[in-house]
Amino acid sequence: MWKTEATGVPHVEPAVRQCLPPCQIKCPINEDIQRTNVLISLLPDDPDLAKEGMLQIGDYLYDKNPFFNICGYICGLCELECNYLKKGGAIKRRLLKRFLSDVYTEHLRELGELKIVKDKEKVAVIGGGPGGLMCAYHLGRKGYQVTIFEASDRLGGALWLVPDYRLPKDILQTTVENLVRIAGIDVRYNSKLGAGQLTMERLKNEGFKAAFLATGLPYPRVLTFERQSLEGQDLAGVMYGHTYLYEVSHNNIAADYFKGKRVIVTGGGNVAFDVARSARRQGGKVTVVALEREDKDHRDGIPADEEEIRGAWEEGIRIVYSRGVRRIIGQNGRFKGIDCPACVSVFDKEGFNPRFDCTDCIDLEGDVLIITVGQAPDRSMLQKEDLLDEHGRLDVDHLTLQSRSKPWVFVGGDIRRVGFMVEAMGEGLVVAESIDRYLRGVDMKEGRRRDYEGYQIPLRRDYKPEPRVPWMPPEDRMHFKVFEQGFTLKEAIAEARRCVTCGPCLSCKACVSIGFQKSLSPVEVDETRCSGCGHCVYVCNYYSAHLISAGGKIVSETDMFRCKSCGMCVAACPSQARRMVDDATAERIATLYSSLA
């Protein structure tokens, strides 16, 4: 199932087989989704009583993921793999976490600093974005003395570029502020690697034994056509999306800055849509020009999220698909329009390599052009620090994220590969583990490769449709406040209950943690009694019971990875060949019956 990475090392670690629900496999940090869904579904319906339970579930999630409340606003990656997706709509896990966030974010201020003796080595984390913070948090919890070197004057990195209508600033501010306080992490602001005296060598001399480089992608990528940078990007009225969002996040742009202006945004990613929708909120008449096709299922489909595209469309943003930019047209030093050839294909075997049909061109006129075609790392810093290979690529091990040229340096997050917030967090988690192994001097790779096995949706008589999530109507949401309505307690319980908990019990054990049962009871088959009739196969909703041929006869067997110990096969068995091991229920019934007489 798994592939080996060509590392030049002949020894390859065998993958550890791990069964998880598909949502948890999709989540880069494998959050305990099923377990916490079950716990939410069992909350009391009285808001005051439920609060305590919500804080407990929050504490549990926070332990592993100090960003879970932010995920509740902007992630939801797990929903893409939900087994329910094709049965009525994915479980709205993002909103379930936002529901917890509603009480937990405020609660963060009340949490005390973790009581951990910081007696381990000094570790430097360069870059205070989600990747760096995640790594620092987990190393801090292990007792390392962690210092974050942050180039700007605030923690959170690219999360600040997410517009307020998706992620309110106070949520972000509260989260990052408390994260470093709770985990006891030092932060040095305005400390940019490569600027002034700050170099890796210097960190080493200061006594840092390991470093995590997670500086992200601080620079906007310039607009190119046929691999040549386009002229005219210095015209008045042309700006980069990245820069624009940065200024918006600092409240440096007036609320009606684009009033009466025609704004063209180039790009098809989520950032391009953040830019377009922000510009729309600041009064612009916005057109998005994307290279990609409208059909998201196509290889060349637009990468932005469905919800972003729908939201933009509702807000009156025009989207032009399958068009590139061949020429930026200016007049008297001002931007005037773009010349857009049709894009016939975006990706080929080599990867991103757009091809155009220049006989099919349109001119789009505008007053402002916002280029949002991606971001770039600080290459000169990487070069200076000798972290690139001969092809100019980052020279790191893909499993451990350890630099091959400087073993005490680890690299991850957007700088390695641009992705979602939680992907950077995932790499932060990997690096925390790597640095711990490196400093303890143990094997860097053993047991880390995981071969995840997902589960099908269980058989079920009825599936429930997804709840409708109300958005404010477009005319009422031309501001930067969140326009999506969160769950009420009642709605959250109902939605959590909709989760069919398709994953295994072993990684969940919610029922054990709340005392429903003392342990999971495996099912045992007595082969001498079993007649191989198959009733158990019929009744099992988890494809766990099946028939095998053993010792010349057909008998049933239970796959312990899939079995949920529901006991339905035991009840269905006509020859009492099946029983639950260590299940107290049968005994309890027997005791009760003997007392009836």
Add this chain to the structure above:
Amino acid sequence: MSDYEPKVVCFSCKFGWGYLTDEDTLSRKIDNWVPLICTGKIDATHILDAFKAGADGILILGCPEGDCHYQDGNYEAKKRVYLIRRLLESAGIEKERIRIVLSADPEGESIPRLVDEMRRELAKLGPARKGPAKERKPKEAIKGRGGK
């Protein structure tokens, strides 16, 4: 009949009933109560054994339709109850003596009430018949059930 107190055995699923209240507190209020995980686990022998042991009625409290943690254990239980009623009737045990309710009550406050309600109705029926019923006609009882 005034001193006759029918004995009702009550099974309830922990995922729907009484999970917000301490089990010991609740069990003081409910006689002959067996909280379990999933009513789909209740076997035909559990039901028959209860009558053999001297129960006058059985109340099964399962989760609401479509809400079973194990997908459809509550439907399984319901199906089983209907089938067993036929069997019990053939043995001279009235079908009213076994009842299933698919609903939820996280606090479990209604469980004692539901048990009492059933007990009052059973009091009208009198004690469940024990031992073989003399006038039972199994063939006749099964007739008309489609005879698969």
